[in-house]
Amino acid sequence: xxxISILSIFVLACFVGYYxxxxxxxxxxxxxxxxxxxxxxxxxxxxxxxxxxxxxPLAKFLGLGAVVLASVNIFGGFAVTQRMLAMYKKKEKK
Amino acid sequence: xEHVTSSPWxxxxxxxxxxLFIMALRGLSSPGTSRAGNRYGMIGMTIAVATTxxxxxIASLPEIAVAIAIGGGIGFVxxxxxxxxxxxxxxxxxxxxxxxxxxxxxxxxYANPGAFGILHQVPVENLLExxxxxxxxxxxxVNEIEPQSRIEMGLGIAIGAITFSGSIIAFLKLAGxxxxxxxxxxxxxVLNLGTLIAILGLVAWFTQDESAWVIAxxxxxxxxxxxxxxxxxxxxxxxxxxxxxNSYSGWAAAAMGFTLHNTAMIVTGALVGSSGAxxxxxxxxxxxxxxxxxxxxxxxxxxTASGGAAKEQRPWKRGSAEDAAFLMKEAxxxxxxxxxxxxxxxxQHVLREMADVLKANGVNVKYAIHPVxxxxxxxxxxxxxxxxxxxxxxxxxxxxxxxxxxxxxxFVIGANDVVNxxxxxxxxxxxxGMPVFDVDKAKTIFFVKRSMxxxxxxxxxxxxxxxxxxxxLLADAKKMVEEIVKALQH
Numbered sequence: 001x002x003x004i005s006i007l008s009i010f011v012l013a014c015f016v017g018y019y020x021x022x023x024x025x026x027x028x029x030x031x032x033x034x035x036x037x038x039x040x041x042x043x044x045x046x047x048x049x050x051x052x053x054x055x056x057p058l059a060k061f062l063g064l065g066a067v068v069l070a071s072v073n074i075f076g077g078f079a080v081t082q083r084m085l086a087m088y089k090k091k092e093k094k
Numbered sequence: 095x096e097h098v099t100s101s102p103w104x105x106x107x108x109x110x111x112x113x114l115f116i117m118a119l120r121g122l123s124s125p126g127t128s129r130a131g132n133r134y135g136m137i138g139m140t141i142a143v144a145t146t147x148x149x150x151x152i153a154s155l156p157e158i159a160v161a162i163a164i165g166g167g168i169g170f171v172x173x174x175x176x177x178x179x180x181x182x183x184x185x186x187x188x189x190x191x192x193x194x195x196x197x198x199x200x201x202x203x204y205a206n207p208g209a210f211g212i213l214h215q216v217p218v219e220n221l222l223e224x225x226x227x228x229x230x231x232x233x234x235x236v237n238e239i240e241p242q243s244r245i246e247m248g249l250g251i252a253i254g255a256i257t258f259s260g261s262i263i264a265f266l267k268l269a270g271x272x273x274x275x276x277x278x279x280x281x282x283x284v285l286n287l288g289t290l291i292a293i294l295g296l297v298a299w300f301t302q303d304e305s306a307w308v309i310a311x312x313x314x315x316x317x318x319x320x321x322x323x324x325x326x327x328x329x330x331x332x333x334x335x336x337x338x339x340n341s342y343s344g345w346a347a348a349a350m351g352f353t354l355h356n357t358a359m360i361v362t363g364a365l366v367g368s369s370g371a372x373x374x375x376x377x378x379x380x381x382x383x384x385x386x387x388x389x390x391x392x393x394x395x396x397x398t399a400s401g402g403a404a405k406e407q408r409p410w411k412r413g414s415a416e417d418a419a420f421l422m423k424e425a426x427x428x429x430x431x432x433x434x435x436x437x438x439x440x441x442q443h444v445l446r447e448m449a450d451v452l453k454a455n456g457v458n459v460k461y462a463i464h465p466v467x468x469x470x471x472x473x474x475x476x477x478x479x480x481x482x483x484x485x486x487x488x489x490x491x492x493x494x495x496x497x498x499x500x501x502x503x504x505f506v507i508g509a510n511d512v513v514n515x516x517x518x519x520x521x522x523x524x525x526x527g528m529p530v531f532d533v534d535k536a537k538t539i540f541f542v543k544r545s546m547x548x549x550x551x552x553x554x555x556x557x558x559x560x561x562x563x564x565x566x567l568l569a570d571a572k573k574m575v576e577e578i579v580k581a582l583q584h
């Protein structure tokens with residue numbers, strides 16, 4: 001992919017993010033932070049490439065370290081978001 | 095290189111992951127759809143990880159499996175055990191991990207650029223032949239990292255490092271392991287600006303010279319500026335800081351996505367980056383402060399230094415738990431305004447008990463939440479949800495402002511600056527222009543506070559203390575509410 005198409009994806013995604021996030025209700029801003037934190041750990045993709053590739057023991061070591069860190073975030077982030085969201089309840093109808 | 099874009103299906107899979115992440119955020123537009131949204135997020139992440147594992151020749155699957163198991167296990171246990179009041183520091187800690195992961199991935203890409211397909215060949219001219227005029231025919235090639243990838247790599251590492259060290263400081267401050275006060279170093283603006291310029295200069299230099307010292311210096315300086323930037327920012331500005339670091343962790347992921355030409359990372363990075371930026375903007379607006387003035391830091395420190403001296407003694411009334419119980423039982427409408435103090439004393443559960451008793455007596459109870467109440471966006475909402483307060487009893491500032499005129503009782507618990515009328519009237523006040531609750535319109539105000547001595551974060555005295563209809567309930571928030579509940583049941 002050339003730089004311009006990557007840049008296009010990035011800029012469009014910024015706009016999508018802008019509109020989607022404004023529609024998030026303020027009551028859910030804490031879960032929003034927790035879940036964005038979990039999905040930004042998609043950086044694990046890069047960590048996996050580094051730890052899988054042959055050629056550089058240093059890169060592999062760094063990659064595995066990043067895999068551990070990103071996994072803490074992915075599992076922790078989604079689990080804590082789920083825990084929080086499960087608490088939001090409506091008034092019981094009488 | 096060839097294996098990075100081996101099949102159109104790979105790109106498609108990452109795109110699907112990106113779309114699922116968008117749907118995860120979209121789900122948060124209401125509590126009802128939010129749980130499904132979170133599941134979309136998990137599916138998206140699974141697709142992204144699986145695609146990467148399937149399309150790369152994995153030489154070390156056991157090691158990777160162990161790494162995921164260790165990290166995942168730690169994350170899962172923390173997520174299950176963490177107390178809801180500790181959520182701000184948990185989020186800060188998680189941000190720091192994203193930042194550090196970005197740094198490690200960036201350095202790994204530097205150490206093994208071939209794996210990421212970011213090498214290009216540079217012809218080496220034979221100098222001797224060039225001199226004797228035999229044309230510039232190349233005699234060989236060396237592999238170098240593409241200059242464009244070096245910029246992306248350098249920026250990604252820099253943003254990641256700032257996110258890491260900044261979040262560590264935010265974590266220490268939020269967890270109370272470090273003074274929450276603003277720590278001001280002399281000449282910090284010059285120092286910060288100098289470091290920032292040095293980092294950008296080095297990233298530019300990196301395109302010319304890919305030596306290890308350049309990338310190492312970028313990393314070290316970025317760690318340093320992260321510390322320097324967050325240290326002078328005080329406790330109640332933390333909502334802005336946490337949102338800002340949230341944003342940075344996104345930009346770091348996006349920069350790495352550029353390096354790796356990976357759509358899922360770019361889309362996610364952009365989403366997270368804009369999300370954090372919007373939250374920072376909302377928080378700044380709710381304090382009527384500019385983003386720059388928050389980042390410049392030192393808010394609390396300066397205000398306390400100047401305001402402490404000339405304070406006159408004004409008469410105020412002390413109320414008791416029985417007074418509060420009696421008046422609220424007789425009331426028609428009660429509005430509860432929680433703040434950080436409620437979180438500190440863990441009063442949310444007993445507060446909900448109090449509301450239950452009042453509701454059983456036919457009182458209409460509502461909760462009013464200021465955008466900057468607590469230490470992170472939405473902090474109070476999560477605590478009330480934890481205490482089983484239905485979310486349709488909880489209102490945002492603009493939705494409840496009109497109700498104070500009909501309210502019989504405004505019950506302020508652990509909040510202060512967000513009800514200070516000086517924000518509306520006193521142009522010299524540091525909080526002037528901040529939107530505040532019109533509690534003074536309520537017939538009676540109960541103000542739960544530990545003592546008369548302390549003032550809010552801004553260090554400004556609050557006229558509400560001295561109003562005719564105000565009764566101060568001086569005690570720990572949890573103990574006071576427990577006593578009120580007891581008195582209500584008699």
